[in-house]
Amino acid sequence: MIITLTIIILLVLMKACWVSCATSGQGSFDGERKEIVRRANHLTSKVATTPQKLLDEMPSGIGTQFQGEWALYSCSMTTAALANIAILYPQNKETAIKFIGQIIDIALSENIREYDKLRWGEDPMDGIYGDLSHISYYSHLAWMISRYKQIGGDSKYDGQYHTLCRSMNRRIRQSPIMNLPTYPGEYIYVPDMLVAIVALSNYSQQYQGEYATTVKMWIDKAKKEWIDQETGLLASFLVEDKGHAEIVLPVKGSYSSLNCYYLSLIDSELAKEQYVCLKKHFRQNFPFNGIREYHDKSCWFGMDIDAGPIIFNLSPSGTAFAIGCATSFGDMEFRNQLLKTAEIAGSTIRWFDKSHYLLANLALVGEAITLAMRTSSEQTSFKMNYK
Incomplete structure (x- = not known):
């Protein structure tokens, strides 16, 4: 028992030292600059590759649909992170645009469009x-195209940008509830709709x-x-x-x-x-800071395809996205x-000019989300007054 207890204490102390070293310098974009750029280097090496290689980075056990979703989300959040970095550290702009x-x-x-084609029966x-x-x-x-243009990207994707926003606007205005389903026969997922509203807002700007x-x-x-009366929060579904x-x-x-x-x-x-x-x-x-997946019940261990593995009540994706809220x-x-x-939870690995969470070897999308959220701020977004 003494040996076992000693080993446990040593492991806890080692982890505490690891976390302390890995989180040193946090608290300002200047202090975090080197680490942010190192994480961007890792992400681009994994995401800016070929479509099939990116899909291969997604866990095979989640199925074709979610592999495609996670790959698209990895593209979206990596784009957000790179655009944020280009604004925070302008000397990185040309690299980010590329x-x-x-x-x-x-x-x-x-390859990426396939997940959506399978559900809707037509190529998007x-x-x-x-x-x-x-x-x-x-x-x-x-x-993604709106962020490309925001940091000085050329007109290469203007045709797609105009067509996409015109198409989304038409569909939203034709809907009696101004919302569209992600997939046929399923609930309307409000976060998916909000991406469309953000894209249209950026286009408006x-x-x-x-x-x-x-x-x-x-x-x-x-x-x-669409506000839930109990929590005051926008509906999820x-x-x-x-x-x-x-x-x-x-x-x-x-x-x-x-x-x-x-x-x-x-x-x-x-917001x-x-x-x-x-x-x-x-x-x-307690025992860790973060965002619970459920406000009205405990879930010490569970699994959700969107939230991730729920441990000690905490939602991995909820906690990651909250980083963006807190930063903003x-x-x-x-x-x-x-x-x-x-x-x-993630354990940072550093190698030459790259850094990433060890957990990203299982879920690259989590690395992309966390970096996008970590670099989000008032200066990296643009808004119009919709009052």
Whole structure:
């Protein structure tokens, strides 16, 4: 027993030292610059590759649909991270533009589009002028192009950008509830819709306010109709019922954190209100700081395809997306606590000019999300006034 206890104590002390060293310098973008760039180097080596190699990085056990989703999300979040870095550290702009262009090309490939084609029965780019939703694929691709242009990218993807945003706007305005399903026969996933609203908002900023009316209408309806009365948070799921959008419970920590992050890119006032509610109902301080997946019950261990493995109530993706919320609103104390939790769970590996979480060997998308969230701030986004 003494030997076993000694080993446990030594392991805990080693982990504590590891976490302390890995999180030193956190608290400012200047202090974190070297580590942020090293993580970007690793991400681009894994994401800016070939479409098939990127898909091969996704866990085979999650199936074709989720492999495609995770690959697209890896592209989207890596693009967000690189664009943020280009703004925070302008000397990296040209490199960021180059890699984002490569990543957009990957997202445009038939390999990546396949997951959406399997569910809708048509290639999303073949159906761009049709009536089927495809909102998840369209929105992420449009958002990526908007960030490419934001940091000085050329007109190479303008044709796709115009067509994607025109198509999303038309579909949203034709919907009686201004929301579209990610897949046929399933709930409306509000975070997926918010990507489309962010993309249209960015387009409005870049093209004389076009589609700003749609963005304002959606936000107004969200405030009035889609807020959960118990938590004050935007719904995670909606369903259309006789021309009305009905909230489907539960409100989840992972979805609420992501909703809050996307809202921070388009409506700071609403996002701050959501952030207060998120911390009130989903924040957990013991044994680790983070965001719970469920506010009204405990889940010491579980598995969710979107949240990840739930351990000690904590939602891995909810905690990661909350880093973006905390960073955007300058809540550096909570941000540092969340990054510490990420380090405890992920364990940073450094090799030459690259850094990454050991856990990213299993879920590359988590590495991309965390870096995008870590680099999000008021100066890396652009907003219009939708009041």
